[in-house]
Amino acid sequence: MRPGLVSVVIPCYNQGRYLEETVRSVLASTYRPLELLLVNDGSTDDSLERARSLEKKHPEVRVIDQPNGGVARARNTGIRAAQGEFVLPLDGDDTVSDAYIAEAVSVLQQRPEVKVVYCRAVKFSEAGEKAWKLKPFSLRALARDNMIFVAALLRKSDADAVGGFSEDMHMGREDWEFWIKILKNGGEVVQLPFVGFYYRLTPGSKRKKTGTRQKKRERIAYLNKKHADFFQQELNGPLRFQRSWSRRYNTLLRWLGRK
Structure with a gap:
């Protein structure tokens, strides 16, 4: 592991048309040293060809090709291969500002x-862009919802300590569960006071596909099973489907002598 080196892990599944823009935004960073790990996750478009082309042009870029296994597995592949002290997970269609990493x-x-550093963010599409209104961070707020997007910087050692992203979480919001694992036993979080991350909205966005009521129920059941101690600490019991009411509801049940 090289002290000071930042490993930017970029999983890519059929995002070839956006990949060069993502890579160029990282290479425009004022920070060095950098390595960019492009993990092609079994794409069926021209993502691998575009990634190989970028690898030839830029010495900081390294391509890893693997069969499709999902974004969590692709991120973990990149994190395992990372040689840097710090890691930045960045999806293959998003971008960062030149000052963010530094x-x-x-x-x-x-x-x-401090374990996690992120920033303010913008959502954008061909229709334009709008500010992403992220809720203030606290552990209690994190127990109810996620306010840290995946493209935050952390130490590789902290990612390794929790086993990376959970590859069996197939109902979306893997980043939420990842931050719970990283932070539930301690560590501070800092949000930088400027826009440094740009989240691309696309018609096939995974976030839309995993926003159904059924996926939400599956996600809550998974989180409660895996992090019961955390929710007990922050919410006096399990996370509920109406997440913002979880602590009040659990406290009421306890007061009534029920669980």
Whole structure:
């Protein structure tokens, strides 16, 4: 592991048309040293060819090709191959500002108690862009919902310590569960006071596909099974389908002598 090196892990599944824009945004960063790990996750478009082309043009870029296994597995492949002290997971159609990585690394280097650094964000599409209104971070708020997008910087050692992203979480929001694993036993979070991340909205966005009521029920059941201790600590019991009411409902049940 090289101290100070940032490994940007970019999983890509059929995002070839956006991949060069994503890579160029990282290469425009004011921070060095960098490595970019492009993990082609069994794409059926020209993603692999485009990734290989970028690898030939830029010495910082390294391509890993694997059969399709889902975004969590692709991220984990990249994290395992990463040689850097710090990791930035970044999806293959999103972009970052030129200052984001440098400012985030500065915080992580100066403050060892901080585990995760992220920033303000924008959602964009061909129709334009709009601010992404992220809720303030706290562990109690994290127990109810996620406010840290996947493209946050952290130490590789912290990702390794929790086994990376959970590859058996097939109902979406793997990043939420990842941050719970990273933070539930301690560690501070810093949000930088500027827009440094740009989240692309596309018609086939996974976020839309995993936003159904059934997927939400599956997700809540998975989280409760895996992190019962965390929800007990923050919500006085399990996460409920009406998530914002979880703590009040659990407290009422406890007061009534029920669980």
